[in-house]
Amino acid sequence: MRLRKVQGAEEKISESPFCIKDPAEKKGQWQDVFKNKAPLHLEIGMGKGKFLLEKAMSQPKINFLGLELHESVLVRGVEKQEEAELDNLLFLRENAESIEEFFEPGEIGHIYLNFSDPWPKDRHKKRRLTGGVFLARYDRLLPAGGIVEFKTDNKDLFDFSLEEAENSPFRVDTVSYDLHSDPVLSQGNIMTEYEERFSAKGNPICYLRLVKGE
Numbered sequence: 001m002r003l004r005k006v007q008g009a010e011e012k013i014s015e016s017p018f019c020i021k022d023p024a025e026k027k028g029q030w031q032d033v034f035k036n037k038a039p040l041h042l043e044i045g046m047g048k049g050k051f052l053l054e055k056a057m058s059q060p061k062i063n064f065l066g067l068e069l070h071e072s073v074l075v076r077g078v079e080k081q082e083e084a085e086l087d088n089l090l091f092l093r094e095n096a097e098s099i100e101e102f103f104e105p106g107e108i109g110h111i112y113l114n115f116s117d118p119w120p121k122d123r124h125k126k127r128r129l130t131g132g133v134f135l136a137r138y139d140r141l142l143p144a145g146g147i148v149e150f151k152t153d154n155k156d157l158f159d160f161s162l163e164e165a166e167n168s169p170f171r172v173d174t175v176s177y178d179l180h181s182d183p184v185l186s187q188g189n190i191m192t193e194y195e196e197r198f199s200a201k202g203n204p205i206c207y208l209r210l211v212k213g214e
């Protein structure tokens with residue numbers, strides 16, 4: 001993905017009270033950071049934050065964290081949160097490869113992966129956030145009953161992800177090749193930026209829900 005550099009993004013992120021600068025120091029202490037004992041949900045690769053802002057507004061009793069690698073997109077989420085000032089939403093400018101440095105096992109209850117980068121070349125497949133190496137990381141972090149939800153319009157990435165999930169410790173709970181046409185699954189679905197863009201083009205949205213067993 002080519003990204004346009006946004007002037008001042010780095011400063012805005014480093015100065016924002018909604019961006020946690022030293023997440024490894026918060027490991028095991030996220031309830032103190034949010035000043036309550038609400039469950040913690042994480043979106044990895046949150047982009048400009050539309051999904052998370054709407055989630056945090058609709059579920060005020062859940063604490064949400066958004067993790068994003070690139071400042072130029074994260075800054076848009078930060079700007080929205082600086083207007084909304086939601087108590088239950090914070091951001092990390094970090095690489096998902098390091099998530100085990102930021103959370104104790106069992107500390108996150110739910111992981112959202114929305115329109116993760118496909119990394120189509122075989123030599124880059126280790127970077128796919130739904131690959132076996134990442135699923136093993138999520139498995140170590142989530143408690144029993146913990147959930148991973150994944151949405152994409154990229155059928156090849158979806159088929160790859162489903163195969164990786166079937167070979168992982170997770171139980172494949174729900175699979176849909178057309179989320180928006182499913183009357184049950186589409187209820188309460190919050191669309192991401194990419195989801196709006198690709199479903200407007202007529203692309204069906206694939207959906208996968210994984211549950212960690214006992």
Ligand SMILES: C[S@@+](CC[C@H](N)C(=O)[O-])C[C@H]1O[C@@H](n2cnc3c(N)ncnc32)[C@H](O)[C@@H]1O
Binds near residue numbers: 047193
């Ligand atoms: C295709 S965009 C989707 C953005 C948003 N989730 C949506 O659905 O609109 C994927 C995002 O994941 C981020 N990303 C990719 N790999 C990442 C990683 N290893 N750690 C953190 N973020 C990552 C990218 O920077 C990008 O913003």
